[in-house]
Amino acid sequence: xxxxxxxxxxxxxxxxxxxxxxxxxxxxxxxxxxxxxxxxxxxxxxxxxxxxxxxxxxxxxxxxxxxxxxxxxxxxxxxxxxxxxxxxxxxxxxxxxxxxxxxxxxxxxxxxxxxxxxxxxxxxxxxxxxxxxxxxxxxxxxxxxxxxxxxxxxxxxxxxxxxxxxxxxxxxxxxxxxxxxxxxxxxxxxxxxxxxxxxxxxxxxxxxxxxxxxxxxxxxxxxxxxxxxxxxxxxxxxxxxxxxxxxxxxxxxxxxxxxxxxxxxxxxxxxxxxxxxxxxxxxxxxxxxxxxxxxxxxxxxxxxxxxxx
Numbered sequence: 001x002x003x004x005x006x007x008x009x010x011x012x013x014x015x016x017x018x019x020x021x022x023x024x025x026x027x028x029x030x031x032x033x034x035x036x037x038x039x040x041x042x043x044x045x046x047x048x049x050x051x052x053x054x055x056x057x058x059x060x061x062x063x064x065x066x067x068x069x070x071x072x073x074x075x076x077x078x079x080x081x082x083x084x085x086x087x088x089x090x091x092x093x094x095x096x097x098x099x100x101x102x103x104x105x106x107x108x109x110x111x112x113x114x115x116x117x118x119x120x121x122x123x124x125x126x127x128x129x130x131x132x133x134x135x136x137x138x139x140x141x142x143x144x145x146x147x148x149x150x151x152x153x154x155x156x157x158x159x160x161x162x163x164x165x166x167x168x169x170x171x172x173x174x175x176x177x178x179x180x181x182x183x184x185x186x187x188x189x190x191x192x193x194x195x196x197x198x199x200x201x202x203x204x205x206x207x208x209x210x211x212x213x214x215x216x217x218x219x220x221x222x223x224x225x226x227x228x229x230x231x232x233x234x235x236x237x238x239x240x241x242x243x244x245x246x247x248x249x250x251x252x253x254x255x256x257x258x259x260x261x262x263x264x265x266x267x268x269x270x271x272x273x274x275x276x277x278x279x280x281x282x283x284x285x286x287x288x289x290x291x292x293x294x295x296x297x298x299x300x301x302x303x304x305x306x307x308x309x
Contacts, residue, residue: 009151018043035150038067045125048080062087071181072166082128096138097165161209177223185242186228193276204297265292
């Protein structure tokens with residue numbers, strides 16, 4: 001479903017609700033329609049028909065897409081890439097570390113099963129490999145990628161920390177925007193109480209995450225387009241809340257590392273319920289899943305840090 005539209009200069013940016021795993025307002029992707037068309041993120045594999053129908057509802061077909069930009073490999077962001085790429089000759093822009101997994105998602109599938117369980121792919125859907133003939137432009141820490149859509153210019157930049165294969169998209173326009181990927185914490189409209197860190201296993205890196213947030217903050221964007229979830233006209237508030245929430249969670253989990261991971265996850269759900277002043281039962285299951293996943297990521301990061309020291 002198209003939930004919002006932002007008109008800038010001569011272009012339109014659409015917020016598409018991918019209805020992730022049947023949940024509204026959980027995972028967004030963004031369609032930028034100018035003289036050329038770019039789709040930034042594309043949801044779970046199981047969301048691809050939803051996205052195609054949403055494109056058609058505003059007079060766009062998958063064949064009209066000129067650029068497919070998965071911000072990172074996690075399936076809620078790039079899962080439908082292989083399906084959408086079959087319809088067009090769109091140029092794909094992705095982090096250099098994502099390229100081989102886009103072409104062959106075997107290891108990605110194994111990682112998903114390891115983190116979420118063997119039955120996860122039945123819910124998420126299986127990612128389709130992108131054909132090796134497709135043009136894939138690689139972004140690194142030292143090399144961004146800039147494309148002109150007409151009145152808008154998109155600059156894809158490395159945004160590591162949440163994952164080592166993540167990029168963000170800076171939109172150069174009269175009202176500068178950033179499509180953030182998971183560089184900011186989650187604020188779900190259906191659970192609008194507090195921001196939940198985006199710190200999943202297996203590759204969350206606290207130091208790189210903070211560096212990325214500060215770098216994006218310095219771009220002085222006036223609008224943030226967030227995957228989890230929605231459009232914010234208060235970038236500074238989002239960046240500040242992101243840094244505060246991650247610092248707070250790292251501190252709490254670090255102080256309770258002796259707990260087994262399941263108990264720690266339960267404790268963090270209780271913490272969220274207490275801080276939001278709601279019952280645990282009132283927290284949607286997909287939000288609980290996000291809390292558990294973020295707890296696992298911080299726990300894994302802290303354990304790796306201990307072993308490195």
